Amino acid sequence: MQIQYDRGSFFDEAFNADGTPRPHYRHLMDRLNEMSPEEFNQKREAVDLAFLQQGITFTVYGEESSTERVFPFDLMPRIIPKKEWDHLSAGLEQRIQALNLFLNDIYHDQKIVKDKVFPEEILKTGKHFRKEIMGLRVPKDIYIHICGTDLIRDDKGEYLVLEDNGRCPSGVSYMLENRQSMKRAFPRLFPRSGVRSVLDYPDHLLAALKNIAPAGVDSPTVAVLTPGVYNSAYFEHCFLARQMGVEIVEGRDLVVESDDRVYMKTTEGLKRVDVLYRRIDDDFIDPEVFRKDSMLGVPGLVRAYCKGNIGLANALGTGIADDKVTYCFVPDMIKYYLGEDAILPNVETWLPYRKDDMAYVMENMEKLVVKAANEAGGYGMLIGPHATQAEVDEFRVLVKNNPRDFIAQTPISLSRHPTYCDGEFDGRHIDLRPYIICGEKTKIIPGGLTRVALRKGSLVVNSSQGGGSKDTWVTNYDD
Amino acid sequence: MLCRVADSLFWMSRYIERAENTVRLVDVTLQTLLESEHGSEEISFSHWEPILTSLGDLELFESQHPEESSRDVTDFLTFSPKNPSSVFNCIAFARENARMIRDQISSEMWETINRMYLFLKNTNAEKVCSELNFDFFHKIKEFSLLFQGITEATFPHQLGYEFIICGRQIERADKTCRILDSKRHMRTSDYAQNDALDAAQWAALLRGCSAFEAYHRIYASEVTGDHVRNLLMLSRTFPRSVLFCVNRLQLAMHAISKCSITHFSNEAERKMGMLISRLNYANEKDLQDNKADKLIVDIEDALAEIAVELSNRYMFMEIVDPAVELVVED
Numbered sequence: 162m163q164i165q166y167d168r169g170s171f172f173d174e175a176f177n178a179d180g181t182p183r184p185h186y187r188h189l190m191d192r193l194n195e196m197s198p199e200e201f202n203q204k205r206e207a208v209d210l211a212f213l214q215q216g217i218t219f220t221v222y223g224e225e226s227s228t229e230r231v232f233p234f235d236l237m238p239r240i241i242p243k244k245e246w247d248h249l250s251a252g253l254e255q256r257i258q259a260l261n262l263f264l265n266d267i268y269h270d271q272k273i274v275k276d277k278v279f280p281e282e283i284l285k286t287g288k289h290f291r292k293e294i295m296g297l298r299v300p301k302d303i304y305i306h307i308c309g310t311d312l313i314r315d316d317k318g319e320y321l322v323l324e325d326n327g328r329c330p331s332g333v334s335y336m337l338e339n340r341q342s343m344k345r346a347f348p349r350l351f352p353r354s355g356v357r358s359v360l361d362y363p364d365h366l367l368a369a370l371k372n373i374a375p376a377g378v379d380s381p382t383v384a385v386l387t388p389g390v391y392n393s394a395y396f397e398h399c400f401l402a403r404q405m406g407v408e409i410v411e412g413r414d415l416v417v418e419s420d421d422r423v424y425m426k427t428t429e430g431l432k433r434v435d436v437l438y439r440r441i442d443d444d445f446i447d448p449e450v451f452r453k454d455s456m457l458g459v460p461g462l463v464r465a466y467c468k469g470n471i472g473l474a475n476a477l478g479t480g481i482a483d484d485k486v487t488y489c490f491v492p493d494m495i496k497y498y499l500g501e502d503a504i505l506p507n508v509e510t511w512l513p514y515r516k517d518d519m520a521y522v523m524e525n526m527e528k529l530v531v532k533a534a535n536e537a538g539g540y541g542m543l544i545g546p547h548a549t550q551a552e553v554d555e556f557r558v559l560v561k562n563n564p565r566d567f568i569a570q571t572p573i574s575l576s577r578h579p580t581y582c583d584g585e586f587d588g589r590h591i592d593l594r595p596y597i598i599c600g601e602k603t604k605i606i607p608g609g610l611t612r613v614a615l616r617k618g619s620l621v622v623n624s625s626q627g628g629g630s631k632d633t634w635v636t637n638y639d640d
Numbered sequence: 641m642l643c644r645v646a647d648s649l650f651w652m653s654r655y656i657e658r659a660e661n662t663v664r665l666v667d668v669t670l671q672t673l674l675e676s677e678h679g680s681e682e683i684s685f686s687h688w689e690p691i692l693t694s695l696g697d698l699e700l701f702e703s704q705h706p707e708e709s710s711r712d713v714t715d716f717l718t719f720s721p722k723n724p725s726s727v728f729n730c731i732a733f734a735r736e737n738a739r740m741i742r743d744q745i746s747s748e749m750w751e752t753i754n755r756m757y758l759f760l761k762n763t764n765a766e767k768v769c770s771e772l773n774f775d776f777f778h779k780i781k782e783f784s785l786l787f788q789g790i791t792e793a794t795f796p797h798q799l800g801y802e803f804i805i806c807g808r809q810i811e812r813a814d815k816t817c818r819i820l821d822s823k824r825h826m827r828t829s830d831y832a833q834n835d836a837l838d839a840a841q842w843a844a845l846l847r848g849c850s851a852f853e854a855y856h857r858i859y860a861s862e863v864t865g866d867h868v869r870n871l872l873m874l875s876r877t878f879p880r881s882v883l884f885c886v887n888r889l890q891l892a893m894h895a896i897s898k899c900s901i902t903h904f905s906n907e908a909e910r911k912m913g914m915l916i917s918r919l920n921y922a923n924e925k926d927l928q929d930n931k932a933d934k935l936i937v938d939i940e941d942a943l944a945e946i947a948v949e950l951s952n953r954y955m956f957m958e959i960v961d962p963a964v965e966l967v968v969e970d
Contacts, residue, residue, distance in 0.1 A: 216754045390740045403743035414642050426643045428954045
């Protein structure tokens, strides 16, 4: 099969500007050339069927009775050569270090605020700043144990950070399943050696979880805390629990006794739990402290946490680092805490709560991407150049009335990647979510989830809005 | 084991068994209808009425289908989303329970249930109901038996396995009772010589329980009510007889509690022991007409109580609906 299409003015991951394949894609292209379209289609259908039968699905809300869908998987892998990955991985490590130092600082002395590097009012007005844990020492001073940072590439191919997901980043199960499916479907596509493995992710995760067990517990009991079967990522919660060999629990399975310890209800009575990999947001985790109406959470969990009787990953209060206004200050944090320049730049961003920025945003809204500071999944967003006048006007009012709750960014013309759509290969926009685990050491998993906007011309890669995914190969060579 | 996991294992298994038994009933009744000499809808429906009555579904059916056609009953029992124990709903509930605990069961078990669900979902209900597609019923039965085999061969025979056995055996014992009970509601002929009709009805019951061959091997005679009752209630070797089912159930319950079978450690075990004694020491007189009907109803009640006590002891949880708090992840 030959891959040829109009590359336009975009940065293409697989092709140079002159149309020749980039060196790290050459081997793969040769293999694809040898393959007939029939053979390719056969494999594609087999993979799709396997996903459906295994029930590797997510839930889409808002449609009739929450439909289950297979996450579309594109068989052409995305390849990242060694020198690019070394650059990314150094940048990600620097960033997660700074974020953890930042969280530890703002929940204790707030030096960064006193030194006027981070504005106090952003903290005070942060929806996800948790004053309940002020002064609490969390195990090993780690707040974000699992991070999924979203990266994009611009029209010159430069990697930029789009956002940090320091609460409950999802998608890692797709990274693992995609790799398994690729190996089964296309064993011959893999170079004989050189694609770095991602399959030990669950081992690293388990080690990082055990790392935050309460003091004095030698062989801790770890569990995954899920909102339940109706959550969009339930498949992933189960998958990770199974891979780590730990229990998956819902809030109703747990109880905090009068000794302020956490127990799960078993057929043989109560059994102590030491560490929770919780996939429930702060807001829902303990109705005694946060949202009173939550039935997903565990009454008393925060009490147990503050007494040091349960490890939580991620820690409470990391949501403030996910605030898109906080995001703008990460390069400053890196400078402040580490004395270094940020290796991976942010996307150019304006903060309407600053007077000058507000004026600029109001004037140029048609040219900008405007995002709500605390929404996820591609919701609450305006893409100026693609929006109608009415939508722009609506956002103008929203931003004017709630300047703190929005940011504005230059639209980035995301890089494109050959993707099999409607019977042929064509360029589609992609992003990258690598996964970072902070245990005793920081581990950047070599690979991640490449999400692809399957609709032609679309820049939205979210699974809930027509996105798919690719296997992501980090190679240990450059060409 | 988490109480919630025990609960899901129990119900996953019980729903699959329920689906299989419903399919058996529908299959056998449709086959019997083919042999019946009168073809009118009214007469056809009279074959279904006893089954709906013994399943406890007659009222629900009549409220949804006032015109009472045979085709509607097939749809009601097999595909209807409005009948909580339709085969489709049973499989959907089994899958929902399996989905909650898919980290606990083997991937083969999950994939079997998921395939069965997708198969049912993609089946043209109209076609099955109007063309009497026996292959379809056969396939569901096979799915259920495949699931049992896969469970046996891929799932550790530990605590969780015993909960699976409990769910299956309670449902199976209960359904055998209900199939027997349906005979009581069947039409009897006005003529003095009603033996032929009677025998045909008993034979249909045997087929519904896969017991037709077993019966002939044991009795080597024409089909009589006394023998059928004896086989389906008191056989210690036929796997769908009530006594066989509850014996296996008792073993599973005591494996869970680790209490000796000569004692009891909870209310479920006490009631179980009493039920088994009653069946163990039943004699021919206990199986005759009125007394048999009473015994059957008593067994059904006892099984229901045992299920409640099991739930109280091992699975008790408040029922919450997590769907009301949907959270989107990043």
